[in-house]
Amino acid sequence: MKNKEKIKPFKKEKIFLSHSYFKYPLPAMLLKELSTELKDINLYPSGGGYSQLCQVLAEHVGVNRENILPTNGSDEVIEIVTRAYQGEVLIPIPTFFQYEVSADRSGLPKVLVNCLHNREYNINYSAKQLKKTSLIWICNPNNPTGTGIPREKIIDILQRTKGMVVVDECNYEYLEETMVDLIDKYDNLVISRSFSKNFGLAGLRLGFAISNPQNIRRLAAFGQYFRVNRMAEKAAEKVLKYLDYYQKAWEKIKKTRDKFVRQINELGFFAYDSKANFVLVEFRDKEECKKIWKHLKERGVYALPGWENEFSGLGDQFIRFTIGEDWEMDRVVEALSDYVKRCRRGDLNPHRHTPTTP
Amino acid sequence: MKNKEKIKPFKKEKIFLSHSYFKYPLPAMLLKELSTELKDINLYPSGGGYSQLCQVLAEHVGVNRENILPTNGSDEVIEIVTRAYQGEVLIPIPTFFQYEVSADRSGLPKVLVNCLHNREYNINYSAKQLKKTSLIWICNPNNPTGTGIPREKIIDILQRTKGMVVVDECNYEYLEETMVDLIDKYDNLVISRSFSKNFGLAGLRLGFAISNPQNIRRLAAFGQYFRVNRMAEKAAEKVLKYLDYYQKAWEKIKKTRDKFVRQINELGFFAYDSKANFVLVEFRDKEECKKIWKHLKERGVYALPGWENEFSGLGDQFIRFTIGEDWEMDRVVEALSDYVKRCRRGDLNPHRHTPTTP
Numbered sequence: 001m002k003n004k005e006k007i008k009p010f011k012k013e014k015i016f017l018s019h020s021y022f023k024y025p026l027p028a029m030l031l032k033e034l035s036t037e038l039k040d041i042n043l044y045p046s047g048g049g050y051s052q053l054c055q056v057l058a059e060h061v062g063v064n065r066e067n068i069l070p071t072n073g074s075d076e077v078i079e080i081v082t083r084a085y086q087g088e089v090l091i092p093i094p095t096f097f098q099y100e101v102s103a104d105r106s107g108l109p110k111v112l113v114n115c116l117h118n119r120e121y122n123i124n125y126s127a128k129q130l131k132k133t134s135l136i137w138i139c140n141p142n143n144p145t146g147t148g149i150p151r152e153k154i155i156d157i158l159q160r161t162k163g164m165v166v167v168d169e170c171n172y173e174y175l176e177e178t179m180v181d182l183i184d185k186y187d188n189l190v191i192s193r194s195f196s197k198n199f200g201l202a203g204l205r206l207g208f209a210i211s212n213p214q215n216i217r218r219l220a221a222f223g224q225y226f227r228v229n230r231m232a233e234k235a236a237e238k239v240l241k242y243l244d245y246y247q248k249a250w251e252k253i254k255k256t257r258d259k260f261v262r263q264i265n266e267l268g269f270f271a272y273d274s275k276a277n278f279v280l281v282e283f284r285d286k287e288e289c290k291k292i293w294k295h296l297k298e299r300g301v302y303a304l305p306g307w308e309n310e311f312s313g314l315g316d317q318f319i320r321f322t323i324g325e326d327w328e329m330d331r332v333v334e335a336l337s338d339y340v341k342r343c344r345r346g347d348l349n350p351h352r353h354t355p356t357t358p
Numbered sequence: 359m360k361n362k363e364k365i366k367p368f369k370k371e372k373i374f375l376s377h378s379y380f381k382y383p384l385p386a387m388l389l390k391e392l393s394t395e396l397k398d399i400n401l402y403p404s405g406g407g408y409s410q411l412c413q414v415l416a417e418h419v420g421v422n423r424e425n426i427l428p429t430n431g432s433d434e435v436i437e438i439v440t441r442a443y444q445g446e447v448l449i450p451i452p453t454f455f456q457y458e459v460s461a462d463r464s465g466l467p468k469v470l471v472n473c474l475h476n477r478e479y480n481i482n483y484s485a486k487q488l489k490k491t492s493l494i495w496i497c498n499p500n501n502p503t504g505t506g507i508p509r510e511k512i513i514d515i516l517q518r519t520k521g522m523v524v525v526d527e528c529n530y531e532y533l534e535e536t537m538v539d540l541i542d543k544y545d546n547l548v549i550s551r552s553f554s555k556n557f558g559l560a561g562l563r564l565g566f567a568i569s570n571p572q573n574i575r576r577l578a579a580f581g582q583y584f585r586v587n588r589m590a591e592k593a594a595e596k597v598l599k600y601l602d603y604y605q606k607a608w609e610k611i612k613k614t615r616d617k618f619v620r621q622i623n624e625l626g627f628f629a630y631d632s633k634a635n636f637v638l639v640e641f642r643d644k645e646e647c648k649k650i651w652k653h654l655k656e657r658g659v660y661a662l663p664g665w666e667n668e669f670s671g672l673g674d675q676f677i678r679f680t681i682g683e684d685w686e687m688d689r690v691v692e693a694l695s696d697y698v699k700r701c702r703r704g705d706l707n708p709h710r711h712t713p714t715t716p
Contacts, residue, residue, distance in 0.1 A: 019401075019402055021401060021402060022400045024400075025400070026396075026397070026400060031396045031397055034399075038389045038392050041384070041559060041560070042381070042382075043561050044379060045561055045563070072584075072585065072587075075583065101583075105579065105580060200400035201399060202400055202402045202403075202588075203399035203401050203402065203589065204589065221463065224431070224434060226433055227430065229587050229589070229590065230561030231589055235399075
């Protein structure tokens with residue numbers, strides 16, 4: 001019964017597509033179960049090894065308890081990994097900015113490698129870069145481009161470096177491809193996952209690292225004893241009972257996403273194919289992008305432009321849209337369509353809209 | 359109405375006095391208010407500056423918003439401060455072990471200064487130590503001795519060092535003495551507070567640092583953007599509406615504590631005077647202490663002995679008891695009284711109980 005709850009969308013006047021959180025309500029029964037845990041929040045979380053939580057996460061992922069390190073959101077995986085494997089950090093831009101933030105915090109040298117050429121995101125580290133580095137970031141699917149990174153490419157990198165390769169799979173639930181089966185084969189592989197984006201627990205902060213037991217022990221030494229709060233700890237187990245609900249939501253979001261990509265491209269802008277819950281749109285230049293950003297904002301649509309510093313190495317001609325419900329994405333398409341029409345009429349000159357797709 | 363809720367004790371078979379959490383239930387109305395926040399846990403916490411949370415905490419403490427840094431429990435204040443002011447760390451033992459853990463994590467040199475002489479805990483750093491150090495810890499009241507540190511002593515230290523002096527006031531609610539009024543006068547003063555121990559939010563993890571805006575900005579650079587979860591963020595404001603309830607509970611705990619200290623001393627053991635929600639008891643030696651620890655455990659009483667590594671520099675002849683409800687502390691006293699009687703009869707030989715108070 002509880003697994004068959006209907007997915008009812010939130011109703012909001014403004015459309016917030018900046019943060020890539022789960023935009024559907026959590027199952028009502030789940031919320032009820034969670035509320036019964038509140039009476040025990042005077043107690044400390046399990047702390048330290050978080051063995052019960054590790055067990056739950058390990059079963060979910062299909063590994064052993066010793067392969068798991070729960071963290072205060074997957075941002076903390078980034079922070080801990082950075083502190084544990086200090087040295088030169090390879091960052092494939094444009095990508096999520098926290099890799100850079102954590103490297104800066106530890107005062108580490110960064111190499112920002114541009115992987116976006118001719119509107120294709122391809123990770124292409126040189127042999128020299130891979131030899132020198134201590135830590136290599138791969139966001140899969142990449143944020144903000146939404147690109148899935150081919151498995152062979154990641155294996156190739158694992159084989160060509162002694163640095164630690166961290167695959168950020170915080171959007172695994174949309175890509176459905178993982179490197180988890182290789183944690184015993186490659187000593188230098190750490191995987192990061194999250195409950196924020198796709199399970200609707202962004203507010204509770206729950207992420208985890210997956211690797212061999214030796215790496216996990218090393219990482220654990222850099223985390224605080226009580227790093228995961230008690231509600232997040234309890235929520236993991238409960239949330240996973242509602243996988244059916246989430247899977248339905250993810251399917252729905254994928255459909256909405258693919259339709260959105262088509263519609264944006266039909267309008268003459270360039271939307272990147274996405275394997276995540278967001279879509280990156282490239283406009284002609286910064287000026288056009290700023291104009292469109294303002295146009296959208298005036299219509300109550302908030303999305304994340306390149307200049308907001310949420311990404312490393314993303315130009316000002318980009319806006320990332322989190323995929324919301326159909327009606328929300330329809331509003332974005334309408335607004336953009338309206339922009340195109342106005343441009344044709346000359347309302348929004350001097351910079352007329354020029355279709356950028358071939 | 360909601361502020362007048364009766365304090366009803368939990369009923370449990372075993373008596374857990376190891377962790378120093380708030381052992382009374384949270385107000386029912388508060389739990390209800392918190393449960394309404396669960397539906398929004400798909401949203402991220404405010405993040406970054408946490409300005410609304412800072413405002414709430416600042417008003418509570420009587421400072422400005424810019425003086426506050428909210429953290430994932432006060433353990434994170436310890437971690438962040440240690441990372442921000444790297445160098446030699448002065449730790450006044452016996453004391454809370456996290457100061458040492460964080461120093462070790464950053465690979466910093468530690469100076470453990472023994473402050474317990476003739477059953478009196480006095481912080482006595484030498485001029486040489488104060489000159490050389492980057493970071494000085496003062497736990498007030500000290501954990502585990504429960505000793506309140508005189509204000510003049512802390513001011514004296516502030517004046518004699520250029521190192522950062524961190525006063526851990528996570529048990530301020532029992533001591534009711536603070537250094538907060540001096541954050542503008544002394545550039546090298548940071549204060550740490552917690553909602554875990556005395557507001558019953560140990561499970562949610564909420565601590566904060568108080569200092570001048572310049573120090574707070576420096577500390578902030580070492581914390582993650584989403585370090586405090588959304589439930590903790592919301593709970594702070596709600597909890598503070600029930601101050602009356604908490605104050606009544608704290609008064610009750612203080613009475614229970616002082617009675618417990620008297621009773622322990624009457625039995626011939628040595629209980630330290632405490633300004634916190636725990637009491638440290640010193641037994642003749644490690645052997646007697648281990649025997650008593652086992653004796654208590656067999657009677658369902660769990661407390662924290664020196665050998666459990668929760669404290670820096672605490673001998674094996676000590677046990678720290680968190681103050682629970684009256685009936686719990688009565689059970690401890692009964693068990694110890696029973697131990698004394700058996701010793702007199704010779705049941706627990708070869709080490710007969712020898713009263714250790716003058």
